Amino acid sequence: MSWKECSVxxxxxxxxxxxxxxxxxxDLCREFGISRKTGYKIWNRYQECGIEALTDRKRRPYxxxxxxxxxxxxxxxxxxxxxxTWGAPKIRERLIRKYPDIHPPATSTxxxxxxxxxxxxxxxxxxxxxxxxxxLSNPNEANDLWCTDYKGEFMLGNKQYCYPLTIxxxxxxxxxxCEGMYTNAEKYAFTVFERVFxxxxxxxxxxxxxxxxxxxxxxxxxxxxxxxxxxRLGIQIERIxxxxxxxxxxxxxxxxxxxxxxxxxAGMNLLQQQEKFDRFVEEYNQQRPHQxxxxxxxxxxxxxxxxxxxxxxxxxxxxxxKTITVTSCGxxxxxxxxxxxxxxxxxxxxxxxxxxxxxxxxxxxxxxLGYFDExxxxxxxxxxxxxxxxxxxxRE
Numbered sequence: 001m002s003w004k005e006c007s008v009x010x011x012x013x014x015x016x017x018x019x020x021x022x023x024x025x026x027d028l029c030r031e032f033g034i035s036r037k038t039g040y041k042i043w044n045r046y047q048e049c050g051i052e053a054l055t056d057r058k059r060r061p062y063x064x065x066x067x068x069x070x071x072x073x074x075x076x077x078x079x080x081x082x083x084x085t086w087g088a089p090k091i092r093e094r095l096i097r098k099y100p101d102i103h104p105p106a107t108s109t110x111x112x113x114x115x116x117x118x119x120x121x122x123x124x125x126x127x128x129x130x131x132x133x134x135x136l137s138n139p140n141e142a143n144d145l146w147c148t149d150y151k152g153e154f155m156l157g158n159k160q161y162c163y164p165l166t167i168x169x170x171x172x173x174x175x176x177x178c179e180g181m182y183t184n185a186e187k188y189a190f191t192v193f194e195r196v197f198x199x200x201x202x203x204x205x206x207x208x209x210x211x212x213x214x215x216x217x218x219x220x221x222x223x224x225x226x227x228x229x230x231x232r233l234g235i236q237i238e239r240i241x242x243x244x245x246x247x248x249x250x251x252x253x254x255x256x257x258x259x260x261x262x263x264x265x266a267g268m269n270l271l272q273q274q275e276k277f278d279r280f281v282e283e284y285n286q287q288r289p290h291q292x293x294x295x296x297x298x299x300x301x302x303x304x305x306x307x308x309x310x311x312x313x314x315x316x317x318x319x320x321x322k323t324i325t326v327t328s329c330g331x332x333x334x335x336x337x338x339x340x341x342x343x344x345x346x347x348x349x350x351x352x353x354x355x356x357x358x359x360x361x362x363x364x365x366x367x368x369l370g371y372f373d374e375x376x377x378x379x380x381x382x383x384x385x386x387x388x389x390x391x392x393x394x395r396e
Contacts, residue, residue: 015039016046072102073113080119088114132384133241137205143305145170145238146203147251148214150184151258157268164277165192166258168251170207173293174302175254175284176200178277180270186213186226193226194309197233201305205236207248215239219344220369221384228344231365232312257284317351320363325349332362332372339372341379 015032019025029039072095079091086094088111096104114120139145151164163184167176179192208214215222227237240247262280267273285302289295317323324332330343334352341350341362351363358374370381 012042013051015042019043072099072105075099076110076113077117077119080114080117087111133210133244133247134237134239136207136238136240136247139204140171142169142172142174142302143201143203143307145205145207146176147207147248149209149248149251149255150211151255153184154263154266156266156270156273160270162266162270162273164258165189166251166255167192167196168254169203169298169302170250172298172301173250173254173290174298175281178258178281180274180277182270184213186224189213189226190229197309202233202235202307202309203305204307205238206230207238207240207251209240209245209248210242216344218342220342220381223342223344225344225346228348231367232315232348233309234307254284315349315365317349317363320351320353321360322352323349324352334360335374337374337377339377339379341369 011032015028018028025036025039025043029036032039075095075098076091079094080086083090088107091114092104092107092110095102095110111120137145146167147170148165148167151166153161153163156162160182162180163182165177165179165181165184165188167178168174169176177192177196181188210222213224213226215227216224222239223231230237245252258277258280262276263273267276285299286297288297290298293301315323322334324334326332326341326345326348328343328346330341330346332339332341332350332352345364348364350369353361353363355361355371360372360374362369362372362379367385368382369385370379372379
């Protein structure tokens with residue numbers, strides 16, 4: 001049997017009475033439906049404290065954290081109201097000097113009391129830059145603008161997902177790359193873009209959505225390591241507005257054709273699927289007339305970029321006060337101070353210029369990122385320079 005809910009104390013009394021009559025502990029625990037550990041706990045408590053030990057013990061703590069005598073709490077509140085600029089440490093010190101005989105409360109306790117009475121001003125949390133998109137160009141020449149995206153993932157025959165990374169030329173509709181991968185991790189996207197840059201040269205700009213690895217929610221101005229690398233190569237960034245895939249409509253239309261002709265049915269593994277992609281790209285570029293191109297093939301309008309990929313040159317800022325390399329954890333180290341910038345700039349050189357007493361401007365390439373002051377050691381970003389600065393793409 002188990003304890004009766006109507007009177008737990010009565011059941012404990014019956015348990016103790018039968019134990020005192022000499023019944024075995026194991027038999028009693030089995031009959032009452034409790035563990036031997038609980039049985040011995042009841043028996044030992046009875047032997048120590050008698051009948052009173054069989055009643056439920058109060059679970060109220062002996063003392064509460066952050067709870068002080070009412071008079072002391074009133075003194076804390078009145079001190080804060082009379083000295084509105086004082087914080088918990090100063091108020092605590094004032095109490096210790098005024099009432100030397102009392103046990104001084106902890107600073108955290110004083111702060112908790114002030115907070116409970118609504119006397120603590122909370123700092124506004126720093127909000128991340130919400131992606132808003134950038135100005136979009138409409139070029140007519142090949143390599144003025146490339147479009148990139150991941151076509152929606154789909155399952156292969158071996159039950160693994162495939163993430164196709166696609167790159168097209170905006171003006172000619174030429175497919176530059178269609179690489180199937182098991183993940184959309186940033187490091188693999190680097191490999192694909194490195195290969196196509198060496199094979200086709202560099203575009204003037206790349207248009208993408210606001211997802212990874214093209215952008216991040218935590219980076220300065222939603223930059224990612226990939227987009228920072230593009231900037232270093234002299235490639236401008238264009239981003240569509242969130243929830244507006246039609247702004248990358250030409251690329252999305254190609255995705256629809258890709259899905260119909262190269263993913264149904266899907267390959268058994270990634271190698272088989274990549275073979276399907278390669279055949280589709282060859283046909284799309286060299287054999288498929290395009291109505292928007294007056295029935296020409298994309299290969300007839302596309303030519304390799306004249307901007308060759310020559311790697312990255314070292315960044316210097318001769319017109320700034322100092323050139324600093326951002327640490328691997330995304331910090332600027334200056335005068336024994338550590339100012340957090342963003343990890344997407346890790347390993348990159350930035351320029352800093354003193355614009356006022358202990359106020360510094362931080363720049364990356366030709367873009368001013370924001371200010372920091374030596375006292376707070378916090379970066380305050382400027383307006384997003386990448387959403388406003390777009391070079392003209394059309395040529396007359």
